[in-house]
Amino acid sequence: MASPSMPEAVTDQDRVHEVVVVGSGFAGLAQLLALRRAGITDVVLLEKADALGGTWRDNTYPGCACDIPSHMYSLSTVPNPDWSRSYSPQPEIRDYLERVADDEDLRGHVRFGQEMTGATWDEHRRTWTVHTRGGRTWTARFLVSAVGALHLPKTPQLPGADTFTGASFHSARWDHDVDLRGKQVAVIGTGASAIQFVPQIAGVAARVQLYQRTPAWVLPKGDRPLSGARRGFLARHPGVHRAYRAAVYAALESRAIGFHANPALLKPVEWLATKNIERSIDDPELVAKLTPDYSIGCKRILVSNDYYPALARPDVDVVTSGVREVRASSIVDGDGVEHDVDVIIYATGFHVTDAYDGLEITGRGGRTLRETWAAEGMATHLGMTVSDFPNLFLLLGPNTGLGHNSVVFMIECQARWVAQAITAVHARGMGGLDVRAEVQQRSNAAVQHRLQKGIWTRGGCTSWYLDAAGVNRTIWPGFTVRYWWETRRFDPTDVEFFGRAADAA
Ligand code: N01
Numbered sequence: 001m002a003s004p005s006m007p008e009a010v011t012d013q014d015r016v017h018e019v020v021v022v023g024s025g026f027a028g029l030a031q032l033l034a035l036r037r038a039g040i041t042d043v044v045l046l047e048k049a050d051a052l053g054g055t056w057r058d059n060t061y062p063g064c065a066c067d068i069p070s071h072m073y074s075l076s077t078v079p080n081p082d083w084s085r086s087y088s089p090q091p092e093i094r095d096y097l098e099r100v101a102d103d104e105d106l107r108g109h110v111r112f113g114q115e116m117t118g119a120t121w122d123e124h125r126r127t128w129t130v131h132t133r134g135g136r137t138w139t140a141r142f143l144v145s146a147v148g149a150l151h152l153p154k155t156p157q158l159p160g161a162d163t164f165t166g167a168s169f170h171s172a173r174w175d176h177d178v179d180l181r182g183k184q185v186a187v188i189g190t191g192a193s194a195i196q197f198v199p200q201i202a203g204v205a206a207r208v209q210l211y212q213r214t215p216a217w218v219l220p221k222g223d224r225p226l227s228g229a230r231r232g233f234l235a236r237h238p239g240v241h242r243a244y245r246a247a248v249y250a251a252l253e254s255r256a257i258g259f260h261a262n263p264a265l266l267k268p269v270e271w272l273a274t275k276n277i278e279r280s281i282d283d284p285e286l287v288a289k290l291t292p293d294y295s296i297g298c299k300r301i302l303v304s305n306d307y308y309p310a311l312a313r314p315d316v317d318v319v320t321s322g323v324r325e326v327r328a329s330s331i332v333d334g335d336g337v338e339h340d341v342d343v344i345i346y347a348t349g350f351h352v353t354d355a356y357d358g359l360e361i362t363g364r365g366g367r368t369l370r371e372t373w374a375a376e377g378m379a380t381h382l383g384m385t386v387s388d389f390p391n392l393f394l395l396l397g398p399n400t401g402l403g404h405n406s407v408v409f410m411i412e413c414q415a416r417w418v419a420q421a422i423t424a425v426h427a428r429g430m431g432g433l434d435v436r437a438e439v440q441q442r443s444n445a446a447v448q449h450r451l452q453k454g455i456w457t458r459g460g461c462t463s464w465y466l467d468a469a470g471v472n473r474t475i476w477p478g479f480t481v482r483y484w485w486e487t488r489r490f491d492p493t494d495v496e497f498f499g500r501a502a503d504a505a
Contacts, residue, residue, distance in 0.1 A: 018042035020140035025054020027146035027395040034415035048115030062200035064090035072406040081234035118360030126431040152351040160326040168344035183342040194347035199306035221303035255404040270296040280308030298459025353467035363389035379444040390434040420490035431499025450477040
């Protein structure tokens, strides 16, 4: 806010900030913390909504919870010994992020209601100008996009969907005003979101019709309440809590051996998942419908204790013939059978490899990120920097997602590296940095080479990990410890520094 003596023109919004961070989920908050630790405090965080939390604010569907153990799904610098369960429910994770902002005094950086629509690099001033919906602009020397990898819900255009007269919504925008009691509810999709909420609405709705295109591999979830005594003990003994976190991390990381190094090691896991179906469901026809025909790990492995029991209920139908047509109050399935429907819930995932397509991010030479990636694929260095987009950093960018461990770990590696990169610019008194094209090319080629050996390429499935050309642009192909190693120290020889800071805007 402008101080009384400050001319109107030099408001917080108009002046050149050191860093603008976009998004207030785990990534945005982790970035604020890492920048502060590096002594960089002139930072504004733009948040499109009126509350913090990113995906953990937006996803409020019944049963929404973490499918990674809670003690690894939190910031290492802001440990939380107080998780109530081994896999925490969404409200607890959202509250944790609110608490991080309060306890770490981060709220002063946040500007709510500021949705980035694009950003433009000014070569002369060596600044980024961020455009927000509503026509405002924000200017900074460095721009960190922490908008998230799974934040734009994807709703398929089913034939006739616009003629449907009942309620319909995407699971990531759950409409809590729609009362499902006694309704005929159609659920489209059987991914990580659907398997969490279907057990919650089964028995509430009169009937649930679950439209499954591809079955998921589902393992039992080792979810249990964590006792007050145990939580108190971890709170009193931070060293034990750190050791516990390390043990959970090691257990998760060991899964990577099967994913990356030797997919044959996943065979026993596949056997366990098959037994999980057979143990929960008696009907052989349903067992056959729910048994995937691709290798486990090719898509994200899901965990649940109540999904299969819900599907075994007499008031839940699994429809595998597809959706031929949506009518005013029904769905005609692929076999031509018409099902009455009052509510349609789309659990159909997110725009992932096209998540940046809607943002006009214009770098050097007036070329947008969308044009660059359309021409060359989503190539980056370490998922964070793109050549000809100087002073821009992407958090959870291409090929830094995980199928086996906590993305919060990746986020913290990135936030630290970004702070180091900005510090390196400052230390040299320069205006900015741009990753060398050959470094990006080498780095990207190495990632793609390793992906060829992984289960996602050889597992016999298609998934949202792949872009339109079938190239995996989502997953980090290796142990996360390798990513930590590659990002632990910013290497100044990877980039070109340019412009004396004194000459900049
Ligand atoms: O989405 P998905 P999600 N007609 O993309 C189907 C994270 N997450 O929201 O497999 C019919 O996995 C599609 O079918 P198919 C996590 O990373 C984390 O469930 O493409 N069906 C699939 O079954 C997760 O992986 C937590 O054949 C259509 C489903 O819709 C990611 O979010 C919790 C269709 C989409 O599944 C996404 O999960 C929840 C169509 N036209 C989510 N289009 C945590 O706990 C799509 N489908 C951390």
